[in-house]
Amino acid sequence: MTLVKPNGLWLLTLNYNKYKRTYEMQKIFILGILFLIISCSGGQETSQEDEACFSTGSKTYQWTMVTTWPKNFPGLGMGPENFAKYVDEMTCGRMKIKVYGAGEFVPALGVFDAVSQGNVQLGHGASYYWTGKVKSSQFFTAVPFGLTAQEMNGWLHYGGGMELWEEAYEPFNLIPLAGGNSGVQMAGWFKREINSLSDLKGLKMRIPGLAGEVFTRAGAETVTLPGNEIFLSLQQGVVDAAEWVGPYNDLTFGFHQVSDYYYYPGWHEPGSTLEIIINKTAFETLPDDLKAIIKYAAKSANQEMLDEYTARNNKALTELIEKHNVDLRKLPDSVLSELKSITDEVMQDFIADDPMAQKVYKSYTEFKEEVVNYHRISEKAYIDTREID
Numbered sequence: 125m126t127l128v129k130p131n132g133l134w135l136l137t138l139n140y141n142k143y144k145r146t147y148e149m150q151k152i153f154i155l156g157i158l159f160l161i162i163s164c165s166g167g168q169e170t171s172q173e174d175e176a177c178f179s180t181g182s183k184t185y186q187w188t189m190v191t192t193w194p195k196n197f198p199g200l201g202m203g204p205e206n207f208a209k210y211v212d213e214m215t216c217g218r219m220k221i222k223v224y225g226a227g228e229f230v231p232a233l234g235v236f237d238a239v240s241q242g243n244v245q246l247g248h249g250a251s252y253y254w255t256g257k258v259k260s261s262q263f264f265t266a267v268p269f270g271l272t273a274q275e276m277n278g279w280l281h282y283g284g285g286m287e288l289w290e291e292a293y294e295p296f297n298l299i300p301l302a303g304g305n306s307g308v309q310m311a312g313w314f315k316r317e318i319n320s321l322s323d324l325k326g327l328k329m330r331i332p333g334l335a336g337e338v339f340t341r342a343g344a345e346t347v348t349l350p351g352n353e354i355f356l357s358l359q360q361g362v363v364d365a366a367e368w369v370g371p372y373n374d375l376t377f378g379f380h381q382v383s384d385y386y387y388y389p390g391w392h393e394p395g396s397t398l399e400i401i402i403n404k405t406a407f408e409t410l411p412d413d414l415k416a417i418i419k420y421a422a423k424s425a426n427q428e429m430l431d432e433y434t435a436r437n438n439k440a441l442t443e444l445i446e447k448h449n450v451d452l453r454k455l456p457d458s459v460l461s462e463l464k465s466i467t468d469e470v471m472q473d474f475i476a477d478d479p480m481a482q483k484v485y486k487s488y489t490e491f492k493e494e495v496v497n498y499h500r501i502s503e504k505a506y507i508d509t510r511e512i513d
């Protein structure tokens with residue numbers, strides 16, 4: 125048996141006289157030859173196609189994405205940038221998305237309306253900014269003492285969460301997708317120490333969503349401000365406390381220059397999901413491959429953001445403490461316990477007059493009970509175990 129390579133193809137030749145020509149051997153021989161020829165010619169075709177892009181279609185798309193974040197802001201602001209990059213790469217440039225930071229095209233808190241009304245095709249933000257329009261949207265970002273990032277992704281993609289989110293945004297002609305996650309946030313920056321719940325009385329704090337209502341009931345005055353207005357508001361005394369995200373993002377904004385105490389844990393935002401919203405009418409004009417690419421690009425950007433925070437938060441925290449002498453504090457357990465009780469009351473009132481919010485709350489809490497039950501003996505038990513001396 126010898127191998128020869130005529131015209132670039134490997135072929136097998138046999139000296140038949142050396143072997144018995146049984147029927148089975150002939151069959152094996154012929155199949156072997158066919159396999160080699162198909163493999164070789166197939167390989168040649170693939171190598172030619174490797175040179176080209178597989179994305180098909182000649183029509184190109186130029187879409188606009190508005191965001192609630194400063195342009196290119198580390199972490200949060202990279203969600204939309206990564207998404208646009210992935211879409212560009214996967215469509216071989218057939219679809220270009222121009223990303224605008226907060227205030228460049230529309231104000232930060234004007235993103236929902238701009239996409240809903242079709243002024244732009246895409247938006248990136250946090251759904252809980254829109255609780256005034258869609259009460260249930262609170263659950264798709266985070267609720268106090270709720271799901272972590274890992275658990276949110278489980279609920280959204282395998283626990284019925286996405287279907288409910290789509291239903292909630294349907295009246296606004298919007299399709300939502302998860303587009304990033306911050307992981308567990310920090311409780312925030314305070315100009316005064318918090319030793320008991322009474323220290324919250326009269327406190328003016330930037331804290332959005334349901335947690336803002338919890339703080340209000342605890343005696344604070346709360347406001348929702350976009351990220352780019354927090355620093356000035358702290359500096360000028362418009363607020364005397366603010367929560368934003370966590371060390372990696374908070375360092376960038378420089379909150380340590382205008383407040384003394386940095387409190388944890390982020391009881392109010394244990395794993396905030398960020399959103400990509402798509403104008404449904406615009407989405408329906410797309411060919412199927414671009415529709416699929418948009419969904420997978422979002423999923424990728426969703427995970428990418430969490431990875432970045434996981435990798436960078438501790439370095440930023442170390443810099444805040446060692447270089448900027450930030451006073452890191454844990455909220456006392458007694459305060460957290462009282463905040464938890466208030467959260468339960470606030471939650472019941474929050475959903476009372478809104479059937480959709482009740483429906484989402486039911487799904488969310490049922491999923492939470494199950495996942496907490498398992499995470500008690502898996503994630504939590506392991507993290508506790510890792511701390512054992």
Ligand code: CA
Nearest residue numbers: 367368369393
């Ligand atoms: Ca936050």
